[in-house]
Amino acid sequence: MADIEVMGLVKRYGDLTAVDNVSFSVEHGEIFGLLGPNGAGKTTTLEMMEGLRVPDAGAARILGTDVAGNPRAVKERIGVQLQLTAVPDFTTVREAIQLFGSLYEHSRPAGDLLREFDLEEKASTYTDKLSGGQMQRLSIALALVNDPEVVFLDEPTTGLDPQARLNLWVVIEGLRERGKTVVLTTHYMEEAERLCRRVAIIDHGRIVALDTPPRLIAEHAPGTTVELDAVPGLDVAVLEALPGVDHVTADERVSIATRTPEVVLHALLDPRAPWADVASADGEGRHGVRDLIVRQGTLEDVFISLTGGSLRS
Amino acid sequence: MRGFRALVVNQVRGSFRDRIALIFTLGLAVLFMVIFGLLFGENSLNLSLDAVDNDHSAASQQYLHVLAAVHGVTLNQKGHAAAFTDLKNDSVAAVIVVPSGFGAALSHQGPSQQVQLYEANTTSSTATVSDDIVAQVTAGFAGGGAASISLGSPRTEQVNLVTQMDYMLPSMIAYIILFSGVNYVAIGLAEMRVRQVLRRYRATPLRSSTILVSQIVGGGLIVLLQIAVLVVLGLGVFGARNYGSWLLVIPPVILGTTAFVGIGFLISSVVKTSAAARGLAAMITFPLMFLSGIFFPMDALPKVVQTIARVLPLAWVSDALHQVMNSGAGFSAITTDCLILVAWTVVTFTLAAWRFRWE
Numbered sequence: 001m002a003d004i005e006v007m008g009l010v011k012r013y014g015d016l017t018a019v020d021n022v023s024f025s026v027e028h029g030e031i032f033g034l035l036g037p038n039g040a041g042k043t044t045t046l047e048m049m050e051g052l053r054v055p056d057a058g059a060a061r062i063l064g065t066d067v068a069g070n071p072r073a074v075k076e077r078i079g080v081q082l083q084l085t086a087v088p089d090f091t092t093v094r095e096a097i098q099l100f101g102s103l104y105e106h107s108r109p110a111g112d113l114l115r116e117f118d119l120e121e122k123a124s125t126y127t128d129k130l131s132g133g134q135m136q137r138l139s140i141a142l143a144l145v146n147d148p149e150v151v152f153l154d155e156p157t158t159g160l161d162p163q164a165r166l167n168l169w170v171v172i173e174g175l176r177e178r179g180k181t182v183v184l185t186t187h188y189m190e191e192a193e194r195l196c197r198r199v200a201i202i203d204h205g206r207i208v209a210l211d212t213p214p215r216l217i218a219e220h221a222p223g224t225t226v227e228l229d230a231v232p233g234l235d236v237a238v239l240e241a242l243p244g245v246d247h248v249t250a251d252e253r254v255s256i257a258t259r260t261p262e263v264v265l266h267a268l269l270d271p272r273a274p275w276a277d278v279a280s281a282d283g284e285g286r287h288g289v290r291d292l293i294v295r296q297g298t299l300e301d302v303f304i305s306l307t308g309g310s311l312r313s
Numbered sequence: 314m315r316g317f318r319a320l321v322v323n324q325v326r327g328s329f330r331d332r333i334a335l336i337f338t339l340g341l342a343v344l345f346m347v348i349f350g351l352l353f354g355e356n357s358l359n360l361s362l363d364a365v366d367n368d369h370s371a372a373s374q375q376y377l378h379v380l381a382a383v384h385g386v387t388l389n390q391k392g393h394a395a396a397f398t399d400l401k402n403d404s405v406a407a408v409i410v411v412p413s414g415f416g417a418a419l420s421h422q423g424p425s426q427q428v429q430l431y432e433a434n435t436t437s438s439t440a441t442v443s444d445d446i447v448a449q450v451t452a453g454f455a456g457g458g459a460a461s462i463s464l465g466s467p468r469t470e471q472v473n474l475v476t477q478m479d480y481m482l483p484s485m486i487a488y489i490i491l492f493s494g495v496n497y498v499a500i501g502l503a504e505m506r507v508r509q510v511l512r513r514y515r516a517t518p519l520r521s522s523t524i525l526v527s528q529i530v531g532g533g534l535i536v537l538l539q540i541a542v543l544v545v546l547g548l549g550v551f552g553a554r555n556y557g558s559w560l561l562v563i564p565p566v567i568l569g570t571t572a573f574v575g576i577g578f579l580i581s582s583v584v585k586t587s588a589a590a591r592g593l594a595a596m597i598t599f600p601l602m603f604l605s606g607i608f609f610p611m612d613a614l615p616k617v618v619q620t621i622a623r624v625l626p627l628a629w630v631s632d633a634l635h636q637v638m639n640s641g642a643g644f645s646a647i648t649t650d651c652l653i654l655v656a657w658t659v660v661t662f663t664l665a666a667w668r669f670r671w672e
Contacts, residue, residue: 050516075518086513088505090327102319103517 001064003028003150003181004049008058011044011205018044020205021058026198031172031182033196035189035299041205042185043083046152049183050080062150076105079143079151083158085135087127093138094123097145104146117141117171133164140171151175153184157191169194189299199299203307213299220305221297224261226268229290230254234275242267261294268292316519317527324531325538328497338493339539342485346551349481349608360443361387363396364409370416376428377411380450400431402640407432407443482544482553483634484607486566489539491601491627494573495580495594498532502581503590511671525669529574536570557637561644565637568654569630575661576626582668601627606635626657 002025011019019041026032034042047053049060051071060067067074087096094110101107114120117137122130130138136156143151156172157165172195175182186192192199193213200210209216223246228234230250239248239256244263249255258264268289270276275288329335364380366373381388391399399405408431417423430447505511505528514524547553555562576597584590604618605611605627611619622628633650636642 052512052516072518072520075516080513080516082509082513082516084509086509088323088327088510090330091323095323099319099323100517103316103514103519105518 002026003030003063004032004183005061006045006049006058007060009045009048009055009060010057011041011048011053012056018205019048019055022202022205022207023058024200024207024210026181026183028181029176029179030197031176031184031195033192033199034183034185034202035187035192035199035303036185036202037187040202042202043154044205045202046154046183046185050078050152051075076146077148077150079146079148081139081143081151081153081156083154085139087138087142089128091127092124093119093127093130096127096138097141100142101145106147107145108147113141113145131164132160133167136160136164136168137171140168144175148180150181150183153182155185155187157186157188165191189303193299201299201303201306203303208306209302216299216302217297221301223257223259223297225295225297226256226258226261226264227253227291227293227295228256228268231275231288231290234288265294316517317523320514320524320527321531321534324501324528325534328531328535329538334496335539338489338496339542341492342488342543343546345488345608346478346481346485346547349477360446361405362389362407362409362443362447363399363405364388364390364411365393365396366390366411367413368411368415372416372419373411376415376450376454377409379454380409380447383446383450386446397431400433403433407447409447476553478547478551478553479556479639480635482547482551482555483638484631485543485547486540486562486634487569487605487607487627487631488602489543490536490566490569490573490630491598491607493536493539494532494570495577495598496591497535498529498574498577499580499584499590499594500587501532502528502578503584504587506581506670506672507585507587509672515671521671529578532577533570533574536574537566540566555638556641557639558641561637561642561647562634564644564651565630565633565647565654568651568658569626569633572626572630572654572657572661575658575665578665579661579668582665582670601625604628606631626654629653 004026006022006024009019009022010017022041022045024032034045036042044053048055049062049067051067051074054068062074063077065074065077088099091099094114097110097113101110114123117140119134119137119141122134127135127138140151140153140156143153153172157168160168169191172182172184184195196213198210198212199216200207201216202208209220211219230253234254236248236250236254239245239254242264244258244260244267245256246259247257249257256264267273362380364377366377377388377390380386389405393410396405396408400408410429410431412426412428414423414426415428418426428447428451430444432443502511511524515521548555577594580590580593580597584593602608604614604622605625606622607627611622611628614622629650633647633654636646636650640646
């Protein structure tokens with residue numbers, strides 16, 4: 001049986017339906033991602049699974065227990081990290097871990113968690129003196145204080161610098177290695193691609209697609225994009241006439257969508273092509289194709305193709 | 314229970330680590346004691362007297378009117394028991410007893426009489442002043458040579474001489490109940506809600522009521538601990554005295570704390586942000602501070618203001634604490650105060666629990 005079953009969850013605020021009939025299930029030991037822009041309903045969905053919000057319709061079952069029916073039993077067995085890292089004032093890192101540990105029937109020793117999350121040096125530091133990355137590590141340590149089977153992480157890396165984000169990814173991958181079932185929300189596609197076995201893409205409270213990242217890309221953003229600098233003689237009309245080209249967009253750079261990148265590249269780099277010898281300012285001939293990049297589709301492309309909007313908007 | 318205790322301990326410990334907040338409440342209370350001690354260290358220039366008229370004649374009334382007309386003298390006519398209670402509580406400098414037969418003696422139709430002056434058993438300057446004033450008035454009223462009326466030599470009564478520090482200690486206890494009680498809970502809860510600490514606690518298996526009650530009990534304990542520190546300072550450093558029973562100090566302190574913690578809880582329930590909580594708390598605490606007799610007796614306030622102040626809980630905390638600590642009053646004297654504080658507690662907690670929002 002799946003660790004998590006979400007069946008037709010609905011949450012309304014007045015006229016706004018924040019979560020609109022969301023269903024999915026998460027297998028044991030899986031990292032499952034909810035990907036979508038701010039305000040898409042990711043956090044509200046998570047909160048109904050955590051027992052922090054009561055759904056208007058539908059239900060969530062965690063480890064076989066109905067969340068709305070028995071929230072305290074569920075809370076005993078799950079770990080929760082909220083978007084805002086919330087620790088009381090004038091509390092040291094060790095005290096925070098001990099405090100949260102005392103709120104559960106069973107808890108892990110503070111020393112173990114400090115070691116595991118590389119916080120031993122900061123054990124006696126007040127939590128408000130921690131860096132963003134340290135704070136997020138503490139926040140995840142607090143989510144694991146009761147040794148939960150299921151862990152919820154709400155935008156664990158938002159606001160972190162790239163190095164701290166990378167460190168945290170290693171921490172989250174460590175959770176998978178220990179057999180935890182993890183549900184995380186994010187609006188970073190690279191995070192979802194790297195960490196999640198499966199991803200649900202959410203927009204306006206609805207799941208618009210749900211699958212593994214490679215299959216989502218294969219289905220919704222199957223093509224390859226060839227990008228190059230725009231130069232005279234290589235306008236949109238010329239490019240669209242080339243073999244293998246599906247679609248061309250141009251602003252500062254030219255983007256060519258194709259399913260057969262090798263055919264397009266062959267035509268572009270043909271030495272007999274008119275743009276192969278473009279006169280430059282110093283009078284020397286140069287090839288007109290410059291700064292060429294070939295890239296695969298990403299979850300961002302999937303999102304754009306499914307919703308017409310951007311993840312960051 | 315383990316979780317509840319851990320939450321309370323964490324909150325109380327945090328409040329003592331928050332030095333700025335601690336200085337603001339405890340430090341300010343000590344500072345007030347110093348300032349008011351320096352300002353009003355000497356006894357006041359007003360001479361307050363009680364008179365007991367046992368003669369009830371036109372002559373005795375006229376005598377008392379002349380005495381009352383002396384500049385700086387406030388004279389109240391009272392029954393025997395009431396007058397001596399005032400004297401014992403140090404609310405008057407002396408009691409004058411006009412004997413029965415005063416009028417007859419003055420018109421030489423009866424035997425000679427002595428007006429008797431009762432004073433505090435102290436060597437304070439007011440006692441000498443009252444001797445002199447009453448002696449002069451009496452001599453003048455009796456018409457110089459006529460020996461039919463004279464002033465008996467003053468008799469002293471055992472009284473509680475309340476110094477400015479003795480008065481300030483219960484006042485500062487009330488001050489801490491007011492400020493810490495309201496602020497710790499109002500601002501604390503609002504801030505924990507804004508910073509989502511309350512929500513984080515709710516994601517644990519604790520009951521919602523346990524979370525809320527732990528924060529309120531924590532706030533109350535902070536107040537009581539601060540009072541303990543203040544009392545030690547007041548007795549040890551400032552030489553303040555308690556004329557009453559320490560046991561009787563406990564009910565007004567506890568009930569005052571619950572009433573003001575209730576107000577703090579109510580504030581946190583009606584505001585959205587901690588800044589709004591801070592503002593509303595200040596709007597409530599500062600006027601109360603000056604209206605409720607904690608810095609000077611409420612009798613000094615205009616009647617209208619007194620009436621308003623008497624509805625508010627601080628006046629009752631202050632009254633009960635002064636009654637016990639300055640006048641050595643028994644429980645019967647503070648029963649009303651305590652009952653009104655219970656009512657305030659019940660009303661504020663009910664309203665706050667009804668209006669409370671978790672986010």
